[in-house]
Amino acid sequence: MAGNRLVPRYAHTDGLTRLAYTVDGTFLLTVGSNLVIRKFQVGSDEEPESIDNHQDPITGIAVSKTHFCTCSEDATICIYPINNSSEHTLLARTTLPVRDIAYSIDGDWIAIASDETAVKLVNTKEPTQIHSLRPSKTSNKHVSFSPNEKFLAISSCNGILYFYDNQSRSLLKFLTNTILSVEGDSDLTSKAIWHPSDGTFAVANSENQVAILSTDDWLALYKLTPKENYSSITDIAWSSNGRFLAASFRDKGILIWDTLSKEIVSEHHYSNVVALAWQPFANVLSFTTNQGVLYNCPEVIPFSGSITEADFQKSTQLTNGHKKRVILDEDEEELYRNQNTNENAAAAADITNGEEDFGDFNENALDDPLDLDGDSYMVNEDELEVAKKRKARPIHGHQPVSFEDGARKRRLLQFAVHKPVYAGSTPWQGNRRYLCLNLVGCIWTVQQDDGHNTITVEFHDESNHRKYHFPDDQRFELACLDEEGALFSAPATEQSPGVIYYKPHVDWSRRSEWALMLPMEDESPISIALSSSVVVVCTTSGYVRIYSRTGFPISIYRSKQLPFVACSAYKDLVLIVANGGAAADGTPQLVYTIEDISKNYVYQSNDGLALPPAGELLSIFFSDVGDPYMYDSDGVLLALLHWRTPGQAKWVPVLDTNELERRKSRQESYWPVTVADNQFHCILLKGSARYPYFPRPMFTEFPFRIPCTVMTPDAPTSVPSLEELQLRNVILLTLTEEAIDEGNVSQEQQLQVTKLEANIDKALLQLIQKACTEEKLERVLELTKSLRRTPSILAAQKIALHHSLTQIAEKIGTLLPAA
Template identity: 45%
Template structure:
């Protein structure tokens, strides 16, 4: 087959570009960062009309029957005549840059999303008539109407999709969808928009794992276009009749999928940096633009042996219900009342194949008599009984595939501007630079007197790293034709050839690594946990009960591994963790559930400087694992809720975890919509623990009593951690620390007891006295009660003191 080589037209300078066809296909319009609008006449070699209007980069364009609108980072939206190109009006202005606009199908309304926390919907004839969509936690990036104008969808930068009903005078929020679309900056090239199918019954979105998923109007997942892209998707577009879906990605791929089979029928990789797609509404033509300002037009994009991409709309509803038609049913089923011949399973499958894409627009009865509800289940009609519902439901559930948690390396960041951190911690940081043919890795330390900075050329493309006092551990994936590799380089080279490397087989990939003062762990795609000494001597290997792995961490001889676990009741995959002593081959906690917030995810995991497992979740809460050395007794306890910190009030910021040391939480403060730290490396911030055991007032003030109660709970948790530690490593320094902490807790309780006596709350004072740990503290409590002349209380505390002695 001869491959078409397309000739680009240079419409704009480098930067963000957008492309769109007029509804009749006569004009093709582009906008870009050079602040100009280009209007091309289709099938004409004439120079395009150039319109200069905005004062900053143009970020979006939308076209209706008679008009077209553009939006810009200058925070304005302008409305133009499609016929004369005259600017009719500046339709609206925002206080922050505008990211996307969309006409309603009838052209009467224009939806506008900006970096503000609301979306405007402006009437295009009565400019003062403006509706507002609000309730977002982060700014909106994309907005779209469905073809029937009943719904408006908004994609926000925090990865949440909001669906509004547009059937009444005031739009109302009817559904939100989380953890599907990517989390990205508002000015990112990554696509997170909702595109409605031309039949108005379903919509597609790009996902965080670089797939494309289709949902019905009942918000159920219906189909997925999987394994097409290896990097983030930059745009998606239905063909005019909905039979095909086009997608472009940062991996340089331009794909066209046949919707009926969810298979790729066209793949091109020579057009890099495609960021905007547009189908010709009345021809077999696809146009697209790149971030280099180039415009390409692809004629005859769909092969001649396939259905045309335009014309009568191909409805998705039969396809979405096809699985129900194919369900195995053991009861007797008949064609109709007049022909009682029993249908076989094979015939029913044939029916499903033959009718799934037939349009019964003339009522001639081409389509099967089966009826379905909005969720895709078969209704009871004719000779098909309600008992058959069991089989359909069973088939639907069996075909459901939950999405797993993808592996991550604690302390690492994704690529950005050809740079990324492989690890960031309190020892130092390792970062890498993409040089196309190889990477350059740099290892830096905070203590420059103790360690020496170094860098090297990386031909293995290491994508994981660990750093501690002993050395640096690297691992690469089995990509680009290379096998997976782990490489360890110690800081002290007192012996020759101290560094070492292990190459894995071609069918085994490394998903996560960890490094401690005594061992190295690699978790692989085969479900193996492989442990080595610091000199590369294999110690153990076993296959985990749950996999694939999500991440792993190490401290001394302890290893903690997090894996994808069983299915939750809401259809999501849970996370389980296992904690073991590698040298003793002793499993302390086995496949216990990791307590993540509803619809939340694990952001980071690490051991503290004292060796206690810590997790930081997507809600910004730091938790520590208590009693983890005792089989089956571990529990996760919150030490800090960053949302309740005083500095968080009124600020749009988040906290990227680094470590826990010296009873403080170390992190990097990220402003606005930032998800990861970037270069130059920001400074670390530290925060004291504050256990969320009290509820602040509306004013945010915390009373003295509440502060003391929080200190008591916090000190008790830290004391428990110390007591757990002393069980495994008894030492005089630890015992002294425990004594000091017990005295500190008693001091807090005595302060609370004194306040209770002042307020004449003797029952509470006695209860506080029962919590005292030291005999000298009970004596002090008795004196406090006597001082406030609480005779009954004094007698009861005296009795407590006598009981503690005996």
């Protein structure tokens, strides 16, 4: 079939298209960017019925037994009866474009994923019944209900797959590093596609594979690998019998696997395919392209000795060979009436030709090896029958014994691993990406047609250095940039080892440029860092390799915690983040180490990184004065206090970007760059964008604002604002004083301490004034004790006397130092 061209049906104009069959397979429905719904009669060449209702491109369609539903970028969701499509009901509205919808199995609920951060569940019979699920602070791309009515899967644009209980609406599980992180309007898929009957689901992973996962342990059962050069999966679809799985690839076409043999059984070369749908219980696959063209492919799977037309006429629950279940007969049902067995229906006929599989059960092996007289363990025939039935009924989630499934069992105790974090770097967007972007400048690379890349290094201030570029034959994947030079690294390949390359901006000695190869076999850099003193390389072999700026090796050691996540450097300070096991909820627990290379002294060793619940690390770095900061997936910037004292470090939030006043009126996020001058430098990302693109964007600075109180807009002298101002200056003063305690005090630092103390006392005196006005005497005394300078205490006493609070003024007098 791959060689036969199909007859196109021009259903829509250019743009995103979606399609779905009705449950009985009578109609095929398509939607697209021309605002029209097409209703095709299956098996008929007549012109389809056209339904025009939405005002903007239609982005999704879902079907139940009696109705179908559509969603659009006009932020509306409409329901139509299948047998009378001219009538429609406006089910719900959102404030932003809708990206996907899904019917519950009973047809009573519609799940809605939009550019809003919340997924809405709307009752189709009582639209006023609405549940909001907010899995993260980013928008969501896909939703899907499991056929067993247990789960609702939500694919977030942050690359995390969330699972909610369909009854209690509570979050059950989330999976990281499982799906792609894609924008809401992208044609790539991150949807969980449920198997028709066995409780597994398929997703497209970052390696352009289709992974099949089980809800028993949330691990991958197996992965289906496409042919070479197949990439960018746009849709996935199971056949009705659950045996075959089709995936469409943006540029190459469609591949179909037989999940029994895990082999590709059909291939179709059609570019720009964006949506797939199998005709129910038929060997027919329909698909649409982003040119709005519909194709119907009959006999899409070639028949053979193992594949017949009868295979498509029934639903086969045990198709994949990894979820083999045993059904109980009437006698066993009586024995186990209190146990849940309804999930195992329709499986008994497929088990060993109708006979029960007792595994290694042996009637003659009932005697205990220690039963020397042979009669200490006696059973009668009834007990033997019960034992057989218990042996035949496996524990929930039991897997047949095979090499592949045995390996899967051994992975049950493995937990999710946090993916590496590359500060200042972006993934490929088209044929280009940023390798590094900071306050000095940026490094970006472009893929060329002849197989190599071109790297460009440019600076914000070109009065010091000019932009330059050079060909990249090594395919560098990581880079760092400072005022003196640039550091690059490339992974190991079959032909060459991992490479570290340093290139100065000005080669005054004509020999300052250097490169070295990592000595271990298949050793690749995971994370690199560059400071004014050292070069840090963390590798896949678990080594931390530290070099001087000239490439001279200074130190090497193997990390106690692996794999690495990130590293950063400032002068002689090195900060390394790694996976440290799992938290109580099964999420990755990250740990960090801070070491001074010149002193060979470790300040913090494998201390826990304070991530939010179900959150991820987005960036970690040193500020312009050498204090560690981190930015998490919740949009919170945190500073590390007391990090120079072993065991005393703690992460303190200094800015919650969700509380910014501009965020309340805009749909935007913030891509972290660094902290300088006690301000958060970032790049604004509009809508659902997650990474900056070209041309090089401008930086935006936000001052710190501690999330300690509910702030009052445009009221800098309100009590909450003054409380926040005082706490912010206390945190900054703590960081400055701890740096001074290290020695080498500069005049600028001394002036900074004086300024911060004055700001703290000024805010406290204003709070004391307000407390005196309200006659809150205990609060006045408490605030006065926090004053740092004697003149400020005297000022507080004068404020109390001004309000005729002589008693509290006397108490304040006792706080003054003795003359």
